[in-house]
Amino acid sequence: MQKDSLPTILRLPAVPGREPPALALSGTAPDDPPAVRVRGLVKRYGGRAVVDGVDLDVRRGEVFALLGPNGAGKTTTIEVLEGVRRRDGGAVAVLGEDPGRAGRAWRDRVGVVGQSTGVGNALTVRETLDHFARYHGTAQDTGALVEAVGLTGAAGTRVSRLSGGQRRRLEVALGVQGRPELLFLDEPTTGMDPVARRQFWELVRGLRAGGTTVVLTTHYLDEAAALADRVGVLAAGRLVDVAPPDELGAGLRRAATVRWADSGGVREVVTEEPAAVLRDLLAAHPAGEVPGLTVTRPGLEDVYLSLVGATPEEASR
DSSP: OOOOOOOSOOOOOOBTTBOOOOOOTTOOOTTSOOSEEEEEEEEEETTEEEEEEEEEEEOTTOEEEEEOOTTSSHHHHHHHHHTSSOOSEEEEEETTBOTTTOOHHHHTTEEEEOSOOOOOSSSBHHHHHHHHHTTOTTOOOHHHHHHHTTOGGGTTSBGGGOOHHHHHHHHHHHHHTTOOSEEEEESTTTTOOHHHHHHHHHHHHHHHHTTOEEEEEESOHHHHHHHOSEEEEEETTEEEEEEOGGGTTHHHHSOEEEEEEETTEEEEEEESOHHHHHHHHHHHOTTSOOTTOEEEOOOHHHHHHHHHTOOHHHHTO
8 A cells, every 4th residue: 555655844824914823842942922821720520620720731732641540531631731621610711712711713823633533435535635624714725735735645535444544644634724823632543554644744844844733642662752842641630740851750760770799699779879889889880880780770661660650551551
C-alpha cells in the first residue's frame, strides 16, 4: 500500500481582520496571557472527583501534552476546556473566555479532535471537507487543506475506505478547517500503527510551526516526549507535575543507583551523591578497577511510573 507523504510544515493562511497566531517556540512574554488558564478545576461523577483541584497554564504557541494512565482524568479535563462538559468547581479561561459560557465567535477560534468525531462514511474526503466548510465563515480552501494534511492522493476516496491513519488526518483537517488559534487533540494516535503514528506526529509539528497552540492528551510516554514543549502528568485526577519532558520529576532524577561486584555478590547503593560513593570504591580498589561498576539514573519511564504511582502493567491499561 502506498504511503501518503506529509508536509514538513502546515501553515494556516492569514484571515483578513485577524492577526495570525504568534509563534512561541520558547514561551511567550511573561505578560502575555496564556492560551489556557485553569485554577482549582473540579469535576465529579456520582460524588467521586475525577478531576480534583487542577491548576494549569498553557502558553500560546506551544504543544502541551496531558499525560497519564487511562482513568486519570485527561479526557474529562479536555472536555471542560472545550466547553462540552460543565465543571463542578474552579475557574477556567480559554483564549480569555469561560468555555462554558462562550459563544460562536469563541468556538470559531478553537478546533477540536476528539477520540471519536463521528465523521460519516458515505462522502469522499473532499466532499466531507466541503460539507463542513459551510459551518465556518473563514474556512480554508479544501484543496489546500487536503494537501496540507497529506491526503491529496485520497481526496476522492470515500471515508469508509480510509485507513485509520488517513481517517485521523481527515479529522485533524476538520479540526483546523476554521483556522483555529487553539487545537485540542484527545488521544489522537490510539489505534494507529507505528508508521501512521509518526506521520501524525509530523502533522502536529507542522501545526506548531505554523503558530497553532496544541493541547493533546495521551497515555503514550514516547508521544509526549516527541511532541510536547511541556508535559503535565495527571494521576487520579490531580496534576502531579508540569515540566518539559526532560525535566519531569526533577527531584526523582537526582538519585543514582551505583552497582558493583565483590566477593559477596552484587552490591547496590541508591544515593544522591554518586561521586562520593565512587571515590570510596576507587579508594578501596588501589588498581583503579571496580568489577562490574555501573551508575544509572532514573529514565523518563521510571520517573513517570513514580509520578503516577503505578506499575508498568497498570500504567499501560
